[in-house]
Amino acid sequence: MRIMLIGRWGKTHALAKALAASRDVELYSLMDKKNTGIASLSAHYELGNIKDLSVIQKFVEKHRIDMLFVVPEMSLARGITDYFNEKGIPAVGPSEFCTKLEGDKGFVRNLMKENHIDHYPDFHVFSDKKEAVEFIRNYSRPFAVKPSGITEGDGVKVMGIQLINKQEAMDYVEQIFDRSIGGMASVIIEEKIEGEEYTIQLFCDGKTVVPMPVVRDYKLLEEGESGLNTPGMGSVSYPNHLLPSLSKNNFDESVVIMERILDVLKEKYGEKYNGFLSGQFMLTEQGIRVVEINVRPGDSEILNIIPILQTDFMDICRAMANEKLDEIKISFAEKSTVCIYAVPEGFPTPSGKVQIHIDRKRFEKPGIHLFQSCFEAGESLYEPSPRLFAVTGTGDSLEEAREKCLEGLSGIRGKNIFYRKDIGTRDLAERYMKKYDLPGV
Template sequence: MKIMGVGNAAREHAIAEALERSEHHPKIFWLAEIRNPGIFGICKRTGGDFTLSKTTEPEKVANYAERWRVDFVIIGPEEPNFHGVPDELEKRGIPCVGASKDLAMIEMSKADMRRLQWEYGIKGKLLFKTFKSSQDAYIVLERYSDTLTWLQNVALKPARQAGGKGVKVVEDQQLYLHDEKQRFKSRHADWLEDYMKSYSDIDDKILVEEKVWGPEYTLQCFTDGKSVKGMPLVQDNKHAHEFDIGTETGGMGSISGPDFNLPFITKEEYDESLEIVKSLVQAIQDKTGKSYHGIVAGQMMLTEIEGPTIIEMYSRFGDPEALNVLSTLKTDFIDICLAILDGELSKLNIEFDKKATVVKAIAPKGYPDYRELAKNHPVFIDEKEIEREGCKLYWGSADLSEDGKILSAGSRLVEILAIADDMQEASRMVDNCIPYVKLLDGWGLFYRSDIGSYELLSKRIDVANRVRRLYHYRREKGILGKRIDWLPKVGKTDPVALLKNELSKSKGDG
């Protein structure tokens, strides 16, 4: 069997490894934009091939798949999906595990995903507003900044998935700090507009959503378009630094287990979250008339206002979340891929080890906001020692040159995974490996020691308990999802009704 993968992060290394483990003993071929040393090694080992190529050009990718005569293709990252790589492959009759362009809209446009959710009445929604310019956003935010409306406390996001960049949460509850925060909000809106100029594939530029709080978690699922099967729940840690401080990243580390669910999410919440993801898959299939076969994930949060709530959707595995689930997957990964492609997923029993996993990313200083600084540093890793510690190394943003040297490529350099009976143990195991990762020119690396620690886990449990009490109460009272605003002279308003009205009007116009 021959299989081709696309992408070059640690997530793709984990996918390649899961394929390599299979009883089908495939030859593994790969297309990537940098030479990830881990994936490169797997391709060589299995008698496949590895080629550098642009991964967002459908023609190119499909040409390689044809040249290598692969049985199917699996797509790692989101951008090839956004650019229609799976569509082109299918057009040429090459099966592809990956969301086609129209389906991947649930990830690419955070605004359209939200519109779809409201249109189909799917649970776990947030109020939102989109803007085409920062000026428009600023006028509205300023006008409502000290009113009793949801626009007072908002998250400002790029309306398109932009590599986990540019999200700012500005909570404006301390009136005495209003000026500071207001000024910052408007500047950030300017910055977002500027940033979004590089993306021409979307009209909405700036997305403003109501600010919510609660524990976050990622529910990754396999789907063949007919059934949606959930994987163990994972929590990613988005803040760049210790103590949950700092810039939003693609994820600095993730935890899962030990028993399928996370310690701060109930079985009922898992099931409800899975229902939400299922409904969204159905809705996008209904909307586009296409069948979804690939990976879909809900980046979720438990919120006071809605209970399990979608923050964003992924049309692929999360990174690092892929590592947590693929490393504990007991079922043959290729069997799963084949079931996805054949529409036989419902017949397959998918099993995972009941263990805790902790993944930590190690990044050169400069990631995520100043990537030029994080690039081109020579890397040395003592893989043997990491193995001796019982951990697994996944290469990420690292480029293997012809002469065998490895250079950092600007993003998360490697991710290290440990599997153990409990999270703290796994976290300690990973921490022991940190000294074995070095940049030879002395440039600094950073990682988060606190991921998987007792302190951080206790904090998550505490937040989950608080928010759970609140949304359970709302549910009992029958006011889950209900919001109410008030403006002087205007009176009470129902922002949910207003939003629905606006959405149906714009639908009529369009």
Template structure:
């Protein structure tokens, strides 16, 4: 008998995770809650709300689930792992305490400061102290400066401000806008790190940590990294920004100190650790930690994984990761996000999508914001689909991906045409 697995989430990341889990010889049945039209072709979608912990527990017990895999950050930060583990069930994902590395920018910065993990200089302020924050920024007069809502804001709570006027505008937005909820009750002000961005993804069982892969995300909505931050408009892997020696430094200076400190704090970090980095002239520095796979980096890195993803995750829950070998192939991959025009602010839904079946068998299409209705696939979110293709070079991977992107159509389709260009520029330097 194989493993019964429940995967929580409904985005492009979860479709990619479901696709990877489904390849495992150890799998019996895969359930995805709530899933999307893409995951429905791989496993069984289940109508469960991610904040209904009691409902999830009931399902886990009714279906004899052997492993619950948590895709997005919200349930992790809310404590789903602690909740299910307290009832005797295995969960792949960090505890509520450990998930604060993503759930609270203030916690993460203080954790890094206490454990001498390289990151930006920072100050934190409560909502009542926003005026003092503005005064402090004016006094330093060093731009650009980074403003971060402390809590979860779907990748949209970070602002890089070039001027005093922009600082005032963004502070007012953080203070008054409903879209941040309680995420902006605390503000973190950071120095702007200069360098090349990259992301390193790690799987940990609390004692052993293994690097899965490394990628480069494209957060801004506009070409050439302009406009508002989004959840991510595309990614490619591996990134030439991180060579072999730099990867060794990331492991020594960031990953191992983080996992060791959590263990010493008696909160072992089990799950995926996403290290969002800036490769500076002084070395690697942490821009942010996330407690789960990135979206869309996940879609670019999991197809490279030659090891059994389900086997690795199950081993991590049993503190047996040291017994497993982690292998990736030698291909480059590019992931381009097809979004609804207007994202990340206002956009229309319900547009019919055509051409998915025309995409080459050698490429992958992961559903993100879609829904099935009357035999059709319709847009149902800001980020709609992820198109992924590979190549022996980064240039080939990019070319192959955009060739497939052109085959898919829907009204108000928007995408960036420069995903991976930074990597090509770095190679040419």
């Protein structure tokens, strides 16, 4: 079966590995920059505009593609899956309308409010810059500022973390409108919430959802979870597929919240949701709160999931495309995972090309997995995306998984490369539980 994979980053490389390992897949890839990890797994790849329907259509016709898997939210928002599903070529990924769950944060907040899905913080949406600035001037609670549109994981700024005072917050609002950050002339001011943050990802086919193990990601740049906000520095999961501070009831409640959102899409808007759905939550003293919803796999969270997925990934894709998830059993190994991203000096600010040498033999060892997020720029020369490579270690315990992850990272050599060494340590997990008075490990 000829599968076309659209995307270029680390999450796409992880999915390419899963597809390439399937029994009956011939992989064809379209990227706008060359990710050599994806290219090496593909029977054929091309470089082109991954948001241009005409480019994708020509690729499909030229290579007689049987099914598409569209990963980037920017491509999904162009209606790529709508077009090919209407043409009778199955395409995994949500419709253009459904991408509003990520592409318009005000839409999903209002959807939850109007349909009594009461798991959101106090929020206010503004399409007028002056009104937003004036609101901040008079708002008395700690808050977060979010561009309403897609910012690929690094647009949110929180008072006391990325924003020192109200003036910085007002300046950031000005930037959002003046620079069209997120692609929309809109901003959300939300009450700041605190607690244990976690991610639950779903496989969806329009009628059935199958949850994946819980992942805890770390977005702040510096060790101890401090510093600048980033698209992600790494993430962890546990053998029981929960977190030490997250009960099975918490997990089930979080899944129900996402199911209720999808039910509204179906019942009110006539839209069935197909593909990956990623929910970022926070367990607070007031209960579970939705931080945001994403319409694609998490990066790095999916890098924790693919190494422990025991079901043939192509079978899952086929089931998602044909509303048959209820006919297959999806299972995951009872292993811990630790994923850590190597990033260039100066990250998350874009930087120049980086010389890197990789000891590939390290990644032939069981339980050590390499995922590429950067692009070829010459021999051993890579252009960050802005991240470079991620390594996921798997093991019977978090400690074993972290050891394997660090062993892999030690095989990525180059000047001015940085990664957090505290991800996966017991100290980091306990610090969060103590800070928010959560149950112990």
